[in-house]
Amino acid sequence: MDEIIDIEIVDIKLIEKALELLEEKKFSELRSLLEEQNPADINDVIDELSDEKSVLIYRLLPKELAAEVFVEMDSDKQEYLINIFSDSQLKDVLDELYYDDTADIIEEMPATVVKRILKVASPDVRKAVNELLKYPEDSAGSIMTTEFVRLRKSYTVEESLEFIRSVGVNKETIYTCYVTDDKNHLIGIVTAKDLLLSERNEIIADIMEDNVISVNTLADTESIALMFGKYDFLALPVVDNEDRLVGIITVDDAIDVMQEETEEDFSKISAITPNDTEYLKTSVFKLWASRIPWLMILMISATFTGMIISKFESALAVLPILTAFIPMLMGTGGNAGSQASVTVIRGISLGQVEFRDFFRVLWKECRVSLLCGIVLGVAAVGKVMLVDNFLMKNPEVTIFVALVVGITLFATIVSAKIIGCALPLLAKKIGLDPAVMASPLITTLIDTVSLLVYFYFATVILNI
Amino acid sequence: MDEIIDIEIVDIKLIEKALELLEEKKFSELRSLLEEQNPADINDVIDELSDEKSVLIYRLLPKELAAEVFVEMDSDKQEYLINIFSDSQLKDVLDELYYDDTADIIEEMPATVVKRILKVASPDVRKAVNELLKYPEDSAGSIMTTEFVRLRKSYTVEESLEFIRSVGVNKETIYTCYVTDDKNHLIGIVTAKDLLLSERNEIIADIMEDNVISVNTLADTESIALMFGKYDFLALPVVDNEDRLVGIITVDDAIDVMQEETEEDFSKISAITPNDTEYLKTSVFKLWASRIPWLMILMISATFTGMIISKFESALAVLPILTAFIPMLMGTGGNAGSQASVTVIRGISLGQVEFRDFFRVLWKECRVSLLCGIVLGVAAVGKVMLVDNFLMKNPEVTIFVALVVGITLFATIVSAKIIGCALPLLAKKIGLDPAVMASPLITTLIDTVSLLVYFYFATVILNI
Numbered sequence: 001m002d003e004i005i006d007i008e009i010v011d012i013k014l015i016e017k018a019l020e021l022l023e024e025k026k027f028s029e030l031r032s033l034l035e036e037q038n039p040a041d042i043n044d045v046i047d048e049l050s051d052e053k054s055v056l057i058y059r060l061l062p063k064e065l066a067a068e069v070f071v072e073m074d075s076d077k078q079e080y081l082i083n084i085f086s087d088s089q090l091k092d093v094l095d096e097l098y099y100d101d102t103a104d105i106i107e108e109m110p111a112t113v114v115k116r117i118l119k120v121a122s123p124d125v126r127k128a129v130n131e132l133l134k135y136p137e138d139s140a141g142s143i144m145t146t147e148f149v150r151l152r153k154s155y156t157v158e159e160s161l162e163f164i165r166s167v168g169v170n171k172e173t174i175y176t177c178y179v180t181d182d183k184n185h186l187i188g189i190v191t192a193k194d195l196l197l198s199e200r201n202e203i204i205a206d207i208m209e210d211n212v213i214s215v216n217t218l219a220d221t222e223s224i225a226l227m228f229g230k231y232d233f234l235a236l237p238v239v240d241n242e243d244r245l246v247g248i249i250t251v252d253d254a255i256d257v258m259q260e261e262t263e264e265d266f267s268k269i270s271a272i273t274p275n276d277t278e279y280l281k282t283s284v285f286k287l288w289a290s291r292i293p294w295l296m297i298l299m300i301s302a303t304f305t306g307m308i309i310s311k312f313e314s315a316l317a318v319l320p321i322l323t324a325f326i327p328m329l330m331g332t333g334g335n336a337g338s339q340a341s342v343t344v345i346r347g348i349s350l351g352q353v354e355f356r357d358f359f360r361v362l363w364k365e366c367r368v369s370l371l372c373g374i375v376l377g378v379a380a381v382g383k384v385m386l387v388d389n390f391l392m393k394n395p396e397v398t399i400f401v402a403l404v405v406g407i408t409l410f411a412t413i414v415s416a417k418i419i420g421c422a423l424p425l426l427a428k429k430i431g432l433d434p435a436v437m438a439s440p441l442i443t444t445l446i447d448t449v450s451l452l453v454y455f456y457f458a459t460v461i462l463n464i
Numbered sequence: 465m466d467e468i469i470d471i472e473i474v475d476i477k478l479i480e481k482a483l484e485l486l487e488e489k490k491f492s493e494l495r496s497l498l499e500e501q502n503p504a505d506i507n508d509v510i511d512e513l514s515d516e517k518s519v520l521i522y523r524l525l526p527k528e529l530a531a532e533v534f535v536e537m538d539s540d541k542q543e544y545l546i547n548i549f550s551d552s553q554l555k556d557v558l559d560e561l562y563y564d565d566t567a568d569i570i571e572e573m574p575a576t577v578v579k580r581i582l583k584v585a586s587p588d589v590r591k592a593v594n595e596l597l598k599y600p601e602d603s604a605g606s607i608m609t610t611e612f613v614r615l616r617k618s619y620t621v622e623e624s625l626e627f628i629r630s631v632g633v634n635k636e637t638i639y640t641c642y643v644t645d646d647k648n649h650l651i652g653i654v655t656a657k658d659l660l661l662s663e664r665n666e667i668i669a670d671i672m673e674d675n676v677i678s679v680n681t682l683a684d685t686e687s688i689a690l691m692f693g694k695y696d697f698l699a700l701p702v703v704d705n706e707d708r709l710v711g712i713i714t715v716d717d718a719i720d721v722m723q724e725e726t727e728e729d730f731s732k733i734s735a736i737t738p739n740d741t742e743y744l745k746t747s748v749f750k751l752w753a754s755r756i757p758w759l760m761i762l763m764i765s766a767t768f769t770g771m772i773i774s775k776f777e778s779a780l781a782v783l784p785i786l787t788a789f790i791p792m793l794m795g796t797g798g799n800a801g802s803q804a805s806v807t808v809i810r811g812i813s814l815g816q817v818e819f820r821d822f823f824r825v826l827w828k829e830c831r832v833s834l835l836c837g838i839v840l841g842v843a844a845v846g847k848v849m850l851v852d853n854f855l856m857k858n859p860e861v862t863i864f865v866a867l868v869v870g871i872t873l874f875a876t877i878v879s880a881k882i883i884g885c886a887l888p889l890l891a892k893k894i895g896l897d898p899a900v901m902a903s904p905l906i907t908t909l910i911d912t913v914s915l916l917v918y919f920y921f922a923t924v925i926l927n928i
Contacts (some may be wrong), residue, residue, distance in 0.1 A: 004688065108585075120780075175657075215471060219468075234639075258722065263814075270803050271799050292840070294841075305795075310785060320781050326790060327794055327915075328769065331768070335735050346743075364748060376763060383764065383767070
C-alpha cells in the first residue's frame with residue numbers, strides 16, 4: 001500500500017526565499033512573490049522577522065492583502081504597527097477589516113491603543129465594534145460578526161441575487177442568508193445553493209428552511225464549536241433575548257474556538273496554566289510561570305504522603321523490602337486515575353457526559369476498575385513471586401508480602417478510578433473547571449489512599 | 465456582566481418527546497415532529513433505541529432525510545439496517561448518499577455486507593467508491609469526495625451559473641468550483657461568491673484565483689485538518705501524482721478529522737489505547753481492554769525502580785525518613801516531565817514543532833527546568849526544615865537531609881523536563897507516534913533517574 005505523505009503546514013521554502021530577497025533588498029521581486037501568497041503564509045514570513053523588518057514587508061503589500069495579513073499577526077506585532085501608523089493609515093486598515101476581527105484585535109490592545117483605534121475608526125465601525133465588545137468573553141456574542149446578508153421573505157430569488165450582488169462584497173459569508181420579519185426576528189434561512197438551484201421567480205418564503213437552529217448571544221463558545229462538528233454548519237445565527245437576529249458565527253471562527261479549547265484542556269490535564277502562544281515563541285519566563293504553580297502545589301500536597309510514610313516508619317524498618325513496592329503502587333494508581341479522569345474530562349468537554357450521568361459513570365468505572373484491579377493484582381502477585389522471590393531470591397519476599405502488594409494494587413486501582421471519574425463531575429457541578437481536577441488533587445488523594453491501604457494490609461497480614 | 469449560558473448540544477426534550485410518541489404509537493405525530501429536525505438530532509433519538517425500534521423510526525422518515533440520518537448512525541445500527549433492507553431499499557439509500565459517505569460506511573462493515581452493498585450499488589457509485597477505497601487510511605484520498613463542480617476557463621459567469629444549476633444538486637459543495645484544463649490539471653478556483661458578485665459576461669479565466677493550494681491524495685489527514693484551521697478554507701482540492709484533480713475535502717470532514725486526532729492524543733497521553741466510541745456507549749470490557757495494556761506495562765517497568773530501592777535498602781534502614789520523601793520526588797518528577805512532554809507532543813501535533821527544532825526545544829527546556837528546579841529545590845529545603853524539622857520535630861531530619869531532598873528535586877526536575885521534551889521528538893524522528901511516549905517510558909525513566917540521584921546524594925552527603 002502507498003505511504004502516507006507527512007505534509008508541513010509551514011512553507012519553509014517560501015520563508016527562506018522571502019528572507020533572502022529581503023536581505024538582498026530585492027523589494028519588487030519580494031512584492032511579486034508575496035502578492036501571490038495566502039495571508040496566513042505571509043504571516044509565517046513576518047513571524048520570523050523583527051518588528052522593523054515586519055513593517056518593511058507589510059508596506060510592500062497591496063492594501064487589501066495587507067489588511068488580511070494584519071488580522072493574522074501576533075498581537076504584539078499588531079500593536080507595534082498601529083503605533084507607527086498615521087491616523088489615516090490606521091483608518092485604511094480598519095475599513096478593510098470585518099467588525100469581529102477589529103473587536104478581537106481591540107481586546108488584546110492596551111487602553112491607549114484602543115482609544116486611538118476607536119477615535120480613528122469610522123462611526124459605523126465604532127458602533128459595531130462597541131456593540132461586540134459588550135459581550136462577555138467566551139460568549140457567542142464575543143465571536144460573532146454582524147456582517148451577514150439579511151433577506152425578506154417576500155423577495156424573489158432574482159431580487160435576492162440582486163440584493164446579494166449589491167451588498168455581498170462586505171459580508172463575511174453570503175452562503176447562508178437570513179430571512180427576518182419586520183421586528184428583526186429570524187424566521188428562516190436560505191443558502192446560496194438554494195438560490196442558485198431555484199427558479200428566478202420563486203419566492204423566498206417558499207424555498208427558505210424555517211426550522212432554524214440558533215443560539216443566544218450569551219451561549220458558551222465551547223458548545224457552539226461542538227455544534228459545528230455535529231451539524232456540519234457553515235454559519236450559525238445568533239439571537240438576543242427577544243429572539244432578534246444580531247449576528248452570525250462562521251465555521252472558521254468555530255474551528256478557532258475548538259482548537260483553543262482543546263489546547264486549554266491539554267494544558268490543564270498536564271498541570272500547566274493555559275497560555276495561547278505557540279511553544280517555540282513563548283519566553284522561558286512565561287513557560288516557567290505557567291508551570292511552577294502546579295508543581296509547587298503538588299510538592300506541598302505530597303507532604304501528606306510523606307507524613308503517612310513517617311508514621312509507618314517502624315513497619316518499614318522491620319521489613320524494608322516494603323519500600324521497594326511503593327513507587328509501583330503509586331505509579332500504577334496515578335495512571336489508573338488519570339485514565340479515568342481524562343476520559344471523563346473529555347466526555348464533559350465534548351458534551352457527552354453531564355453531571356446527571358454521575359451514577360452511570362460511577363457504575364461503569366466500578367466495573368472497569370474491578371476488572372483492571374483483579375488482573376493487575378493477580379499479575380503483581382505473580383510478578384513479585386517470580387522476580388523478587390524466585391529469580392532474585394530475596395529472602396524478605398514471601399507469598400504474604402506478594403499478597404499485600406497484590407491486594408493493595410487492587411484497592412489502589414479501584415479507588416483511583418472512582419476518584420478519577422468522580423472529581424471532574426463534582427467539579428463541573430459546583431462550577432469549577434473539570435480539567436483542573438486532572439492532576440494535583442486526584443494524584444494526592446490516590447497516593448494517600450494507596451499508602452493507607454498498603455500499610456493497613458501490611459500490618460494485618462504480616463503482623464508488623 | 466451577563467452570565468455565559470451553558471448550552472447542551474443534545475436536545476433532551478426532543479428525545480423525550482419522540483420516545484413518548486413512539487411508546488404511545490402516535491406515528492403520524494412522531495413523523496411530523498421528526499421531519500422538522502436536523503438529521504444529527506434524529507440520530508440522537510435513534511441512539512437511545514433498540515435496533516428494532518430504530519427501524520420503526522427510520523421507516524417513518526422521508527427518503528432523503530432517512531439517508532441523511534443513515535449517514536449519522538453508529539456502524540452497528542447501519543449494519544443492522546442494511547441486513548434487513550431489501551436490495552431495492554438498499555439501492556435507494558445508496559443513491560442518496562455522497563460517494564465519500566458510502567466509502568466510509570463500507571470501511572466499517574464486515575466483508576459480506578460490503579459485497580452486498582457493492583453488488584446492489586449502481587455502476588457509477590460502485591466505480592467511485594472502489595476508487596476511494598483504494599487510498600490508505602489517514603490519507604487525503606480516504607476522506608475526499610469526488611463530487612465537486614468542475615468548470616472550464618473559457619466559460620462565462622452566466623454559463624458557469626447555468627452549469628452549476630444543472631449539476632449542483634448532486635455536488636457536496638458548489639461554493640468552491642474548480643477550473644481544470646484538457647488534461648484535468650487544476651488551474652484555478654472560482655468561489656460562488658466570485659460568480660455571484662461578477663458581471664454575467666465575464667470569463668472564468670479572468671476572475672479565477674490561479675494560485676491554488678492543493679494536497680496530494682496521499683497527504684496525511686492530520687496536517688490537512690490543520691490547514692483548514694490556518695487558511696480558513698471551506699474546501700481543499702486533492703490532486704494525484706500527475707497533478708490531476710481527483711477530489712476535494714470539505715470543511716466538515718476536516719473538522720471530523722481534527723476531533724478524532726485530538727481524542728486520540730488525549731487517549732495516548734493518558735495511557736489509553738484510542739477508541740472512537742463515546743465513553744458512555746463503550747462496553748465495560750472494551751474500556752478495560754483499552755486501559756489494561758498500559759497499566760500492565762507500567763507495573764512491570766516499575767520493577768526497575770523497585771530494584772533500585774532494594775539495592776539501597778541498607779541506606780534506608782539507617783535513615784528511614786528518607787523513604788518519606790520518595791513519593792514527593794517521584795510525583796514532582798512525573799509532573800514536571802509530563803508538562804514538558806505534553807507541550808512538545810501538542811507542538812508536534814499542531815505542526816509547530818519539528819525534529820529540526822530539537823536543540824531549540826532542548827535549550828528552552830533546559831532554561832525552564834533550571835528556573836523551576838531552583839525555585840522548587842529551595843522551596844523543598846525550606847518546607848522540609850519548617851514542617852519536618854521545626855513543626856514536627858523529627859530528630860532524623862537535619863539540614864543535610866533537607867539539602868539532599870532539595871538537590872535531588874532540582875536534578876529530578878531538570879532531567880524530567882529534558883527527557884520529557886526529547887523523547888517525543890526522537891519518537892517522531894524514528895517514525896513512532898510521539899504521543900505514545902507521554903506516559904510509560906518517560907515516567908519509568910524519570911523515576912529511575914530521580915531515585916539514583918537521591919541515593920547518590922544521600923550516600924555522599926549523609927555518609928550512609
